Amino acid sequence: MAKNLVIVESPAKAKTIEKFLGSDYTVKSCFGHIRDLAKGDEAIDVKNNFTPSYEVSDDKKAIVAELKKLSKEAEIVWLASDEDREGEAISWHLSEVLKLDDAKTRRIVFHEITKPAIVKAIANPRGIDRNLVDAQQARRVLDRLVGFELSPVLWKKVKANLSAGRVQSVAVKLIVDREREINSFNTTSAFRVIARFNVGGKQMDAELAKRFETEAEAQAFLEKCTGAKFNISNLEVKPAEKTPAPPFTTSTLQQEASRKLGYGVSTTMSIAQKLYENGLITYMRTDSVNLSELAIGAAKKHITETFGERYSRPMRYTTKNDSAQEAHEAIRPTYFENVEIDGTNQEKRLYDLIYKRAIASQMAKAQIERTLATVSISGLPETLLATGEVLKFDGFLKVYLESTDEEGDDENSKMLPPLNKGEELLLKNMEASQRYTRPAARYTEASLVKKMEELGIGRPSTYAPTISTIQKRGYVIKEDREGKDRPFVVLTLEKEKINREEKSEKFGSEKSKLFPSDIGMLVTDFLSKHFEQIMDYGFTASVEEEFDKIASGQLVWNKMIEKFYGPFHIGVTKTSETAERQNAERLLGNDPESGLPVYVKVGRFGPFAQIGENSEEGKEKPRYASLRSGQLIETITLVEAMDLFKLPRVIGNFEGKDMKAAIGRFGPYIMHDSKFISIPKTDDVFAITSERAIELIESKRISDANKLIKIFAEDENVKILNGRWGPYISRGKDNFKIPKTQKADELKYSDVLEIIKAEGKSETSSKAANKTAPKKVAVKKTAAKKTAAKKSAAKKAK
DNA sequence: CAGTGAGCGAGCTTCCGCTTGACTT
Numbered sequence: 001m002a003k004n005l006v007i008v009e010s011p012a013k014a015k016t017i018e019k020f021l022g023s024d025y026t027v028k029s030c031f032g033h034i035r036d037l038a039k040g041d042e043a044i045d046v047k048n049n050f051t052p053s054y055e056v057s058d059d060k061k062a063i064v065a066e067l068k069k070l071s072k073e074a075e076i077v078w079l080a081s082d083e084d085r086e087g088e089a090i091s092w093h094l095s096e097v098l099k100l101d102d103a104k105t106r107r108i109v110f111h112e113i114t115k116p117a118i119v120k121a122i123a124n125p126r127g128i129d130r131n132l133v134d135a136q137q138a139r140r141v142l143d144r145l146v147g148f149e150l151s152p153v154l155w156k157k158v159k160a161n162l163s164a165g166r167v168q169s170v171a172v173k174l175i176v177d178r179e180r181e182i183n184s185f186n187t188t189s190a191f192r193v194i195a196r197f198n199v200g201g202k203q204m205d206a207e208l209a210k211r212f213e214t215e216a217e218a219q220a221f222l223e224k225c226t227g228a229k230f231n232i233s234n235l236e237v238k239p240a241e242k243t244p245a246p247p248f249t250t251s252t253l254q255q256e257a258s259r260k261l262g263y264g265v266s267t268t269m270s271i272a273q274k275l276y277e278n279g280l281i282t283y284m285r286t287d288s289v290n291l292s293e294l295a296i297g298a299a300k301k302h303i304t305e306t307f308g309e310r311y312s313r314p315m316r317y318t319t320k321n322d323s324a325q326e327a328h329e330a331i332r333p334t335y336f337e338n339v340e341i342d343g344t345n346q347e348k349r350l351y352d353l354i355y356k357r358a359i360a361s362q363m364a365k366a367q368i369e370r371t372l373a374t375v376s377i378s379g380l381p382e383t384l385l386a387t388g389e390v391l392k393f394d395g396f397l398k399v400y401l402e403s404t405d406e407e408g409d410d411e412n413s414k415m416l417p418p419l420n421k422g423e424e425l426l427l428k429n430m431e432a433s434q435r436y437t438r439p440a441a442r443y444t445e446a447s448l449v450k451k452m453e454e455l456g457i458g459r460p461s462t463y464a465p466t467i468s469t470i471q472k473r474g475y476v477i478k479e480d481r482e483g484k485d486r487p488f489v490v491l492t493l494e495k496e497k498i499n500r501e502e503k504s505e506k507f508g509s510e511k512s513k514l515f516p517s518d519i520g521m522l523v524t525d526f527l528s529k530h531f532e533q534i535m536d537y538g539f540t541a542s543v544e545e546e547f548d549k550i551a552s553g554q555l556v557w558n559k560m561i562e563k564f565y566g567p568f569h570i571g572v573t574k575t576s577e578t579a580e581r582q583n584a585e586r587l588l589g590n591d592p593e594s595g596l597p598v599y600v601k602v603g604r605f606g607p608f609a610q611i612g613e614n615s616e617e618g619k620e621k622p623r624y625a626s627l628r629s630g631q632l633i634e635t636i637t638l639v640e641a642m643d644l645f646k647l648p649r650v651i652g653n654f655e656g657k658d659m660k661a662a663i664g665r666f667g668p669y670i671m672h673d674s675k676f677i678s679i680p681k682t683d684d685v686f687a688i689t690s691e692r693a694i695e696l697i698e699s700k701r702i703s704d705a706n707k708l709i710k711i712f713a714e715d716e717n718v719k720i721l722n723g724r725w726g727p728y729i730s731r732g733k734d735n736f737k738i739p740k741t742q743k744a745d746e747l748k749y750s751d752v753l754e755i756i757k758a759e760g761k762s763e764t765s766s767k768a769a770n771k772t773a774p775k776k777v778a779v780k781k782t783a784a785k786k787t788a789a790k791k792s793a794a795k796k797a798k
Numbered sequence: 799c800a801g802t803g804a805g806c807g808a809g810c811t812t813c814c815g816c817t818t819g820a821c822t823t
Contacts, residue, residue, distance in 0.1 A: 010818085011818075029817080030817085031817045032816030033817075034817095036814095037813090041812095059819090082816085086815060087816080089816090136815090139815085140814075142814095143814045145813085146813065147812060147813025147814075148812060148813060149812095150812085150813085151812035152811085154812090161810085161812085162811085162812080163813075164813085165812080165814070167813085168814090285816090285817090458814085459814085459815065459816090461814095461817080466814085602803095603802085604802080604803060604804095605803065606803095608803065624801095624802075626800070626802090648800085648801095662800075663800090664799040664800065671799095678799090
């Protein structure tokens with residue numbers, strides 16, 4: 001039996017470390033926290049100094065039993081959980097639950113999984129830091145008290161099954177605040193003037209520094225420019241440089257993967273988890289931009305060998321964020337020699353991103369020459385400005401360029417033609433186009449994470465789960481929105497003549513953005529009204545300061561909790577007893593036909609509109625209609641609400657059966673003969689004619705008839721069908737893509753089985769696959785790469 | 799894949815952070 005037992009948090013980490021240490025060491029993982037507050041409301045003894053009662057979580061019982069046994073047999077137990085608040089607490093819980101003897105227990109820490117770091121840690125053990133543990137207890141107890149006292153207030157005053165918490169409630173508030181900011185935004189427009197010159201056969205654009213508020217002013221300016229002469233009055237060439245971004249943290253990885261690859265934050269995290277488990281990248285839940293000495297050296301070697309010495313710029317980054325706990329390295333490839341990897345497409349793409357970001361962070365700055373050309377206009381004080389850039393040395397740009405959240409026109413990195421001071425320029429045309437101001441952008445999952453990180457709310461391990469929670473609770477909806485058209489005016493001066501044109505542009509279209517729901521707004525308003533402190537964006541930051549004081553021994557944890565809890569609990573009791581039920585009812589006006597009042601409110605099945613008063617004796621019952629997705633109680637107008645009552649609408653009769661138009665969960669549809677036919681976006685549900693509806697019904701019949709391409713005698717569950725994106729294979733509930741190299745109608749049953757196997761979903765998902773799989777897996781495994789042998793080997797081998 | 803929208807008031811819900819696996823013939 002091994003003399004030493006080392007306990008870390010993550011199994012993948014355990015595997016790596018075991019390789020660094022000799023056979024005298026057994027390395028095991030405890031899978032994070034092994035113990036937590038007991039489940040119910042009684043876990044914290046509020047009257048008795050907030051004494052917490054802990055329980056081993058059900059899913060940890062087995063691992064705890066195993067660790068108990070191993071720790072009894074070991075001579076020394078090394079607690080090697082992360083060096084931060086939570087990690088320290090994990091070590092403490094382990095020592096309590098395993099009943100470890102102080103004499104044979106050592107606490108060690110390291111920030112990176114490299115051999116020198118581990119060896120050094122083993123040589124410098126310490127004891128468990130009780131102050132740090134207390135800081136964690138304070139954090140845990142505070143979160144439980146806040147969450148479990150606020151949520152019941154919501155059940156009572158708003159709606160059942162709702163939740164509130166230090167992190168989630170503020171995350172929702174960010175989205176609600178942003179939505180209101182957008183709704184109250186005052187869009188203005190101004191005319192932007194751009195002159196296009198012809199310089200030696202090349203076009204050069206120059207922009208007027210100021211914009212004109214009205215069309216008349218823009219018109220007047222263009223008139224004054226008619227017949228004017230244009231000269232280069234000043235020419236400036238300035239050197240500039242671009243610096244690479246630091247390597248990824250969890251938050252920046254989520255942002256870039258969202259912008260460059262379009263992944264949601266939980267997708268990104270689960271792909272990263274796979275990469276980590278396969279030993280390809282370092283730990284993916286981190287707030288540190290630090291790279292190990294070893295990594296910096298390896299990057300330098302790789303860069304020098306691949307790009308040359310002058311591309312190398314070893315660099316140590318430091319974290320600016322106050323709330324960072326830096327228990328890990330930044331996210332980087334384990335080996336810089338692994339330029340490409342085996343894996344799924346998603347794994348390859350995410351790895352590529354991580355790889356390039358990390359290597360670029362160790363590369364030279366890019367050298368740029370920026371040219372500013374000022375163009376004067378004869379007889380006018382105004383000047384035009386043309387800017388251009390020439391890349392003198394690419395440096396890190398050879399591999400990676402960070403993207404930004406800002407949408408819209410990027411005018412950079414254009415090259416200017418050769419110019420001389422004093423040179424007269426030939427005007428091709430001058431355009432004054434009307435540009436509208438834009439409100440702040442709605443949050444994406446990733447940009448919300450960025451904001452939360454800035455505010456110190458949440459941790460790398462909780463960003464993705466928190467964002468799922470607020471969507472699951474229905475506070476927030478992630479969706480696309482169609483843009484609307486709006487006209488804009490363009491005035492063009494060309495050949496001494498001014499031409500006016502009215503064009504149209506789309507604005508306000510959104511892709512995968514976060515929108516608040518009515519309930520989200522309702523809850524945010526309720527909490528903001530009664531629990532201002534918790535909803536303050538600075539609340540977490542201020543309690544973090546206190547946790548830091550506890551960690552440094554300047555404050556006693558339950559004293560801190562007491563000070564917070566006293567007033568907080570009074571507020572909870574008071575609100576619970578006296579506050580009015582929060583509802584979002586709004587009177588929109590009166591129905592123009594009946595004169596009855598029109599309301600919008602939240603009901604059991606979501607928000608709806610209502611014509612007429614609630615159940616008055618003898619009176620007619622009110623009429624109801626659900627709000628459509630995207631409509632909010634706060635912003636819906638009477639006209640929009642009245643439209644809701646126009647559906648469902650009988651639009652005609654076909655083959656002896658009524659055709660009804662309505663809007664369902666998946667958008668507008670026609671119901672005929674109890675069949676659904678969806679109405680395309682190009683048609684209007686309110687105006688669609690019976691002729692058009694018949695057309696749609698008939699084309700649906702044709703496409704249904706063509707849906708089946710082939711069915712197989714061998715297994716009638718297996719079919720080739722024609723779908724929205726072309727032919728595909730269907731087997732029971734699973735669908736499979738047909739490779740582009742193969743023709744759908746020529747596929748034989750054996751080909752189909754091949755394809756199903758290659759796509760492989762999970763091997764256990766079906767009996768048919770499982771029967772044939774084991775043999776193949778065994779064969780392919782030997783051929784597969786040395787990357788830690790996993791069950792998924794069959795999937796990866798090609 | 800929409801017709802609903804109230805109630806005698808049972809017994810339930812809920813937090814944040816740390817880590818993965820996910821019933822089997």
